[in-house]
Amino acid sequence: MIPAPALEIALLLWGLLLLLLESFAGTGDRRGVAFAGIGGLVVVLVASFFLVDPPAAATTGFWSFYSADPLAIFFKRFALVTTILVLVMSIDYAPAIRMGVPGANPHAGLGEFFTVPIFTCVGLMWMASAIDFVMIFVSLEVVTMSFYVLVSFTRRNPATLEAGVKYLILSALSTGFLVYGITWIFGVTGETNLARIGSVLARQEMDPIPLLFGISLVLVALGFKIAAVPFQIWVPDVYQGAPTPVTAFLSVGSKAAGFVVLLRVLAPFSMLPQVGKLLVVMAILTLIYGNFAALPQANLKRLLAYSSIAHAGYLLIGVVTFSGAAVAYYLVAYLLMTLLCFAVLIVVGNKSGDQIEDYAGLAKRSPFLAFAMMIGMISLAGVPFTAGFLGKFFIFDAAIRQQQTLLVAIGVITVGCGFYYYLKVVRAMYWLEPAPDAAPIQVSPLSRVAMTVLIAAIFVLGVYPMPILNALK
Amino acid sequence: MLLFIVIAPFLTALLILIGTPTRLTALLGSAVTLLTSLIATVLYETARGGFQFVTSFPISETWRLQFLLGADGLSLVMLLLAALVLLCAVWFTPPVERSERLYYACLLFIAGGAIGAFASLDLFFFYAFHELALIPTFLLIGIWGSGNRSAAAWKITIYLGLGSFVLLLGLILLYRSVPADLRSFDLRVLQEVAANGGILPRAQNQIFFLLLIGFGVLISLFPFHTWAPEAYASAPAPAAMLHAGVLKKFGLYGLLRVALPLLPEGAQHWQTLLIVLLLGNIIYVGLVTIAQKRLDWMLGYSSVMQMGYIFLGIASANVIGLNGAAVLMFAHGISVALLFALAGEIRRRTGTLVFADLGGLGKLMPFAGFAFGIATFASIGLPGFANFAGEVMVFFGAFRVGAEWQGFHLFQVATVLALWGVVISAVYMLRAYRSIFMGAPNERLGTVPDLARTLRWPIVLLIAATMIVGFFPNTVLRLLQPTFSAPVAANR
Numbered sequence: 003m004i005p006a007p008a009l010e011i012a013l014l015l016w017g018l019l020l021l022l023l024e025s026f027a028g029t030g031d032r033r034g035v036a037f038a039g040i041g042g043l044v045v046v047l048v049a050s051f052f053l054v055d056p057p058a059a060a061t062t063g064f065w066s067f068y069s070a071d072p073l074a075i076f077f078k079r080f081a082l083v084t085t086i087l088v089l090v091m092s093i094d095y096a097p098a099i100r101m102g103v104p105g106a107n108p109h110a111g112l113g114e115f116f117t118v119p120i121f122t123c124v125g126l127m128w129m130a131s132a133i134d135f136v137m138i139f140v141s142l143e144v145v146t147m148s149f150y151v152l153v154s155f156t157r158r159n160p161a162t163l164e165a166g167v168k169y170l171i172l173s174a175l176s177t178g179f180l181v182y183g184i185t186w187i188f189g190v191t192g193e194t195n196l197a198r199i200g201s202v203l204a205r206q207e208m209d210p211i212p213l214l215f216g217i218s219l220v221l222v223a224l225g226f227k228i229a230a231v232p233f234q235i236w237v238p239d240v241y242q243g244a245p246t247p248v249t250a251f252l253s254v255g256s257k258a259a260g261f262v263v264l265l266r267v268l269a270p271f272s273m274l275p276q277v278g279k280l281l282v283v284m285a286i287l288t289l290i291y292g293n294f295a296a297l298p299q300a301n302l303k304r305l306l307a308y309s310s311i312a313h314a315g316y317l318l319i320g321v322v323t324f325s326g327a328a329v330a331y332y333l334v335a336y337l338l339m340t341l342l343c344f345a346v347l348i349v350v351g352n353k354s355g356d357q358i359e360d361y362a363g364l365a366k367r368s369p370f371l372a373f374a375m376m377i378g379m380i381s382l383a384g385v386p387f388t389a390g391f392l393g394k395f396f397i398f399d400a401a402i403r404q405q406q407t408l409l410v411a412i413g414v415i416t417v418g419c420g421f422y423y424y425l426k427v428v429r430a431m432y433w434l435e436p437a438p439d440a441a442p443i444q445v446s447p448l449s450r451v452a453m454t455v456l457i458a459a460i461f462v463l464g465v466y467p468m469p470i471l472n473a474l475k
Numbered sequence: 476m477l478l479f480i481v482i483a484p485f486l487t488a489l490l491i492l493i494g495t496p497t498r499l500t501a502l503l504g505s506a507v508t509l510l511t512s513l514i515a516t517v518l519y520e521t522a523r524g525g526f527q528f529v530t531s532f533p534i535s536e537t538w539r540l541q542f543l544l545g546a547d548g549l550s551l552v553m554l555l556l557a558a559l560v561l562l563c564a565v566w567f568t569p570p571v572e573r574s575e576r577l578y579y580a581c582l583l584f585i586a587g588g589a590i591g592a593f594a595s596l597d598l599f600f601f602y603a604f605h606e607l608a609l610i611p612t613f614l615l616i617g618i619w620g621s622g623n624r625s626a627a628a629w630k631i632t633i634y635l636g637l638g639s640f641v642l643l644l645g646l647i648l649l650y651r652s653v654p655a656d657l658r659s660f661d662l663r664v665l666q667e668v669a670a671n672g673g674i675l676p677r678a679q680n681q682i683f684f685l686l687l688i689g690f691g692v693l694i695s696l697f698p699f700h701t702w703a704p705e706a707y708a709s710a711p712a713p714a715a716m717l718h719a720g721v722l723k724k725f726g727l728y729g730l731l732r733v734a735l736p737l738l739p740e741g742a743q744h745w746q747t748l749l750i751v752l753l754l755g756n757i758i759y760v761g762l763v764t765i766a767q768k769r770l771d772w773m774l775g776y777s778s779v780m781q782m783g784y785i786f787l788g789i790a791s792a793n794v795i796g797l798n799g800a801a802v803l804m805f806a807h808g809i810s811v812a813l814l815f816a817l818a819g820e821i822r823r824r825t826g827t828l829v830f831a832d833l834g835g836l837g838k839l840m841p842f843a844g845f846a847f848g849i850a851t852f853a854s855i856g857l858p859g860f861a862n863f864a865g866e867v868m869v870f871f872g873a874f875r876v877g878a879e880w881q882g883f884h885l886f887q888v889a890t891v892l893a894l895w896g897v898v899i900s901a902v903y904m905l906r907a908y909r910s911i912f913m914g915a916p917n918e919r920l921g922t923v924p925d926l927a928r929t930l931r932w933p934i935v936l937l938i939a940a941t942m943i944v945g946f947f948p949n950t951v952l953r954l955l956q957p958t959f960s961a962p963v964a965a966n967r
Binding site for chain 2: 365376380383384385386387391395398399402403410414415417418421422425428429432433465466467468471
């Protein structure tokens with residue numbers, strides 16, 4: 003039996019060890035580092051099923067800012083699975099890294115590229131457990147710092163550098179908002195622990211204005227993390243410019259962590275009706291902007307960037323209606339289908355490119371990749387028997403239960419948009435003829451296994467959602 | 476048994492994708508599906524009524540969700556229709572140049588989705604199975620379609636995608652409007668709740684509206700019909716047969732199975748709206764059909780128009796009208812499949828479906844001309860064909876509603892206007908027949924071979940089906956009776 007914090011500590015040590023060993027490896031092949039990293043993550047994932055029950059929440063000390071409730075454990079596993087899949091993708095992406103990093107050593111940069119995600123994962127896991135504003139801030143920074151490194155990793159590519167700078171500046175700005183907001187909330191309530199903030203708010207009448215000011219600033223920072231309108235400006239450029247595995251990591255790991263924090267932070271503020279209204283407005287704007295802006299996109303990475311904004315909108319519906327289970331399920335579905343799409347994107351991107359027209363006739367060049375991409379796309383669009391459909395089903399159910407008619411109406415219209423831009427990719431793969439010089443595409447066995455597992459998971463969870471819904475009880 | 480019928484098309488599709496002989500597997504698979512559906516129909520105990528062959532697999536305790544199959548007379552009739560049209564559509568598939576396996580798999584998936592929906596007793600899977608057909612339709616029209624296939628494929632997919640999400644909202648609202656301890660997607664439970672007045676009238680009005688719009692889009696209810704003619708004109712013939720003949724019936728089936736029995740007061744509330752819209756289907760779309768200059772577009776519009784009669788039967792909500800609607804669903808499925816199959820063959824042989832470019836085909840393709848003539852008579856609704864049996868019952872049923880209310884009523888006006896629709900369809904169908912098959916052969920056509928011997932069998936099969944029901948409507952009505960008498964009696 004293992005105490006929950008041991009997971010993060012073990013993973014952190016494993017990451018440091020790998021980084022240290024890697025620096026002595028000379029000109030050797032660095033893929034071993036990735037496999038060792040995956041191995042470590044799998045061990046920790048297995049260990050997360052043998053945790054001791056956490057002690058009751060304390061008022062002081064470690065357990066006052068660290069929680070090991072089902073929500074936290076669930077998202078720790080979520081972060082681990084995401085990181086494992088990202089590392090698998092990174093192995094396929096290695097050729098692009100070699101070209102993008104200066105240095106005489108043919109393996110320059112690969113070691114770091116395989117180990118930094120482990121530290122990101124530690125940050126994400128810590129974030130899932132954070133129940134104190136100070137802890138939230140620290141873990142958020144761990145994640146953000148490691149993303150600074152990853153986003154601009156292939157620094158010979160000007161687009162990547164642009165993405166890195168944009169991410170750095172805007173992320174730093176949003177962190178500023180977060181700290182300022184925390185200060186206001188601390189100033190009003192005298193607490194940083196979320197549970198105690200809740201009890202202070204429930205106990206006495208407060209002047210809501212400064213409190214609202216504080217929580218609005220926090221929402222700005224979290225809106226940046228989850229890519230909600232109007233804090234989404236960075237998303238398309240950064241997603242397009244960053245190395246593709248990093249984009250996948252950003253769009254799944256970073257977003258999921260943002261939503262966990264959002265769920266936790268909003269709980270004590272639920273008695274302020276203005277916060278709910280603010281979120282409804284954000285959700286509506288995000289749904290409309292993400293879906294409509296995705297319609298004309300011709301670059302698949304950019305399309306997925308707008309789609310990730312759109313899905314943030316659906317997730318926000320779940321947050322507004324306080325249905326943690328629906329949000330958790332949607333995030334899992336989002337993980338499966340988004341990572342599947344990015345996995346295909348990496349393999350095809352190495353050979354052809356990231357434009358949708360590069361996918362013309364993919365069904366002929368590689369039936370397996372085209373099928374995998376089609377499953378990812380129709381799941382994102384929300385076709386039944388896929389996890390994406392059940393995700394939308396639970397979200398719409400929650401919205402109907404809370405009688406959020408406007409949100410539901412807009413959600414349905416935007417689903418219609420989604421059918422258009424997701425099927426645009428299916429159309430390219432199956433209708434159009436491949437370019438005359440296009441060669442068949444080989445898929446490495448590891449990627450093939452990973453994609454098959456993802457496809458199977460999309461279908462299994464699309465019919466039998468209980469494992470996820472029960473995990474939060 | 477039912478599980479086998481539902482799985483058979485999907486299994487066949489998988490086998491084909493894996494690499495068994497394509498056409499043979501598809502034919503065998505659909506023949507087996509038809510055969511098992513026939514056996515199930517024979518084994519169904521009409522005297523006992525209700526849902527039989529019930530199979531269930533629990534999915535979720537908290538949501539009371541289960542994979543639940545079961546069939547009564549109405550579902551069996553629809554299953555037979557689906558399996559019959561599937562077999563004929565597969566039979567009519569011409570040699571496919573590009574990815575043949577995917578083509579057959581898509582056809583089987585469309586039919587499998589429809590069959591799954593007709594056999595589901597759980598509303599969640601009822602909905603999900605239907606949606607399963609969306610992507611194969613998109614691919615079929617997009618890859619193998621003709622004309623403006625790209626626009627048609629987008630239009631049908633987005634229209635039906637949006638429509639089915641409206642439908643989903645209605646179903647979720649239905650689920651939520653039931654008292655918490657009875658909440659379920661199980662149709663039998665919901666029927667019981669509805670019979671005990673468990674769904675409040677206000678909720679019924681809201682839900683029925685959503686279901687009417689959702690199902691209405693799928694059935695091409697005026698004014699949500701614009702996707703249909705374009706899609707059917709562009710789709711390859713077997714896809715149009717399956718979609719217009721079978722899949723479109725899902726919406727009507729949903730109205731008969733879910734909306735009407737569970738939400739009688741909602742149906743009452745929106746009756747006037749439905750009548751106005753269905754007259755739009757019959758009169759407006761009917762006139763638009765007359766104006767068409769191509770056979771494929773004309774058939775597309777006529778299949779939209781014919782939905783108006785079925786809506787009229789559903790709106791009447793009495794035993795005879797509902798029975799008529801169900802018979803007409805079956806009849807229309809057969810006749811439209813026949814017409815689309817023949818149109819596909821004509822296009823394949825002559826390269827065109829524009830009336831002005833055709834003519835005199837009756838001399839060149841006597842068998843096709845004969846079959847087209849029969850299909851024309853059937854779809855106008857001449858006695859001896861199933862369409863006649865259905866239409867007569869629908870008109871009687873609709874006319875009676877006003878009589879029951881003792882006075883001249885909107886229903887009687889609607890019925891009289893709808894009767895004129897028969898004249899409209901006679902005009903366009905006979906005109907089409909004349910310009911395609913009569914007169915001197917157009918010189919540009921050259922020699923046109925008649926239908927091959929093997930292709931005559933499915934035509935005979937379809938004509939036989941519609942004539943059996945036309946002459947002996949009781950074969951079907953015997954199955955349908957218990958389905959409609961119970962809920963209608965309960966609503967009184």
